[in-house]
Amino acid sequence: MPDLPWYVYAMLLAPLALVLFAAAYKTLQVRAAREWPQTPGKVVISDSEVREIRVLDDSREDNYRLEQRNFANIVYQYAVAGKQLRNNRVSIGEDRGNFEVAETIAKYPVGTAVTVFYNPLHPNEAVLERDLPKGLWGCLGIGTAVVLAIVFGGVFGLNRLTGFVSTRLVNPKFSPMVVVFGAFGLVIALFALAMRRQSQLAKHWPVVPGTIKMSDVQQYRNAPTQNGVRGEVMYQRQASFAYSYNNVAYTCIEGSLATGANSTSGWLMRKFTTAYQDGAGVNVYVNPANPSEATLNPRGGVILIWILGLLALAFWGLAWFVATRG
Template sequence: MELDVHDRITADPTPEDIVRAIDQRGDDPDWFINLSDDDGYVEAELERAGRFRLAYHSGKARFDAAETVDAAALKTIFLAYLNGNDGWRANRNWLRKASPAKAAEAAGEPPVWAIAAVVASLALIFVIAEVLPESWLEQLPFAGTTFGGILLIGLPMVVMVGAMIINAVLKVRRAKGWVQVQGRITLSKMAARRPPAGNEIGTLVNVPDVAYSFKVGGQDYRGTRVSLGDISGKYAEEAVARYPVGKMVTVFYDPADPETCVLEREAPKGAVKGCGLLLVVLALLAGGFYWAVTQGAEGLKASMPDADVPVMLFAALFGLAALLFVVAHRRYLARANAWPVTQGEIVSSVVEQRRSTENGRTRTTYLPVVEFAYTVAGNRLHSRQVKLGLEVSGSESFAQKIVDRYQAGTKVDVHYDPQDPSNAALENPTETKWILLGVALACFAIALYASRIFR
């Protein structure tokens, strides 16, 4: 046996060594403890004060505990492992560690081919704009026209939406050939998916933490995927309610690899609705721009021969979009100010740095990363929105003041959307984004200038 405590190794450890290491762990977030032998290991990492993430390796695969443990339970498990007793494994839900590719798919990350397609579309813009000879460009449809430029700029967005749809269709078609078997829900609760370690600045997403067990060929398997797509927010809460602990369920699994399994083979309704809405918006924008630069432009040119029609149309449409956004935002704020309030607690509160480079100069801003937890309808949810819809950043002293105001352990009032409780904030802003109103007015002024009606 070998005991590794935060890179301090002890050969042939005693029970006293294990107890002392756990009792004297301190508050270092990188602290870990590992007890290994020739057949595998058991290890734990400090998650927060008094709680630990637990895992073990059987010699063939790694398994992570579905829930954290406290110091007392951690001592019991490590002492049992030291004595060769593996009974502690049966008392907890264990999730077999997936391969990086499977883990990325389960988390809703796009496949490599989809990312490559979007990158290729961006490269195509550069090739058309900078590399292709003029004689070749003249052969392309809409070459040299305003509509052609708009199509080229919108190409990556179209490719991205198309890749999302194709990926969802491929998943559904592949899963149609899977085998089904009866299983049982062993874990069902909400969980928070945080940004990767070392990149705490990012979106925190509430997801369903659902686990189920089933047998194939007399062998036990465990799964954690509910749907073929990513489920978050209100759809996650619906999934937790749909699959309570102990419920018998139908599990669909790949006969070539039973660890690839899911409870729902159809595409998640949230993804279908989102893709459909995005397609409608893109189609309306494309149709509107096409009409504007063809029939609309010709009509305006006939009635306003001195006007710079492409500039006038683009500025007017952009200004209209900004104005509509301002109106929609004001309506959203009006509804948000009537949201219900529940009590929550600050889980963590730190200042993070963000560096950006502009014109060869590095600029550093500081963001207060304040995470809080709250409970709605029996679900424990997490969020990092200090001000609703706004990213709070500035100088280090500014960020530190917010962190000091929301220290870990502080009880706070949480405003949440009753239609989607995962959308919550500590403060509801009441001010309108007047800068967008200024952008809209500036665009209308440019459109008016390009019309030349006052010349």
């Protein structure tokens, strides 16, 4: 095994540890909810709604950004000790939005009789489903094994690859640099191919009419530097639009790759990104597998894909130059 500092492995495995911790914590909540009493209830509202949630983003000064997502709004009414209560939490699991919105609405139409499980200490806390998805821990176990194999196999493989390359260079001391440049180029190329694949699929998504709700250049500040210097002010084009798919209403922030770009120049964002008139009618390309995902321009990321491809070639060129010229 490569002799790397312990904190390198800690950083590589930290995301996996967070996922496992969250799953364990949620399992404890499920076990507690199994002891909750139940009472009959009735669905009184069943539709979709947009909620603004915080998303962790350590690249920003506030360490988060606000993001609009679609949720199934299932409001049910029930009674505890003669007091009428309402709640809209369906599952004990976390709902981060943009997932199975239409399916949940179809499962709980208005007027449906439901069984409500409520917290006897705080009757306002209630759910309709108190079980985690079946096979969750099995999937997590398989996922953990795959991640561990990728992390340790990748580190070990890069170490062996560096040793292999060093025997074929005029100056073996440059072998780590050659491997790193080549690996960066490979990762960027794979990312560009994935984006191209997504763009190709989006061209064939169903098209529905939509309406622009907001189109503007947003600004935010980058996170401070390691020296404590305040981050730069950044600008990003955003366009949100409303549409309906299979009789369910959705709202989406422009999903094309072009609008995800940001810059320190507000002028560049306004000059070279697509602006839409508020209230204007547009054609919306909707992902039928997850209608919360949509875009106004499936070809919007072509330029970025080309840039990534050229960047991958540049890294491979550097690897070749270092390998042949030292």
